[in-house]
Amino acid sequence: MLKHFLPVLASMALVLPAIAADLQVPYPAGYRNWHHVKSMVIGKGHPLYEAFGGVHHLYANPKAVAGYKSGKFPDGAIIVFDLLEAKSADNAVIEGARKVVGVMHKDAKKFTATGGWGFEGFGGGDKTNRVVRDNAASACFACHEPQKGQDYVFSRLRD
DSSP: HHHHHHHHHHHHHHHHHHHHHTTTTOOOTTGGGEEEEEEEEEEETSTTTTOOOOOEEEEEOHHHHHHHHHHSOOOOOEEEEEHHHHHHHTTTTEEEEEEEEEEEOTTTTTGGGGTTTEEEEEETTTOOSSSSSSGHHHHHHHHHHHGGGGTTTTOOOOO
């Protein structure tokens, strides 16, 4: 009986990696040339310090900028959360090493389980060092879910 399923299992072994790769969020090449949404520093004492302490810069591609303005982000919108160490020097907070490049990529058909958004984090900004992988629902979306009324996005454009 098992010999009848071997060809099916073999074909699944070829298809499943392609499906998994299709669900990956791509590294956002050139994101620092996109629209700067905002910057902030999360310091000691903030509830998210352990996970997100440091200097944050948020960038949006043109489709994401349109989404910020309309309140509904179209497929292809990409928001980047660039997190760097915060260092103190000469009574100033300066950027240290890059900790992670976090990415939200809108594709309503691909990422149905996470509100139409794909999430990924690239450790140290290394495009090969994926730190979220298949944990997007628990590692990212669980925090973004209460923002459903803003299409799961926390940030807003500055005036």
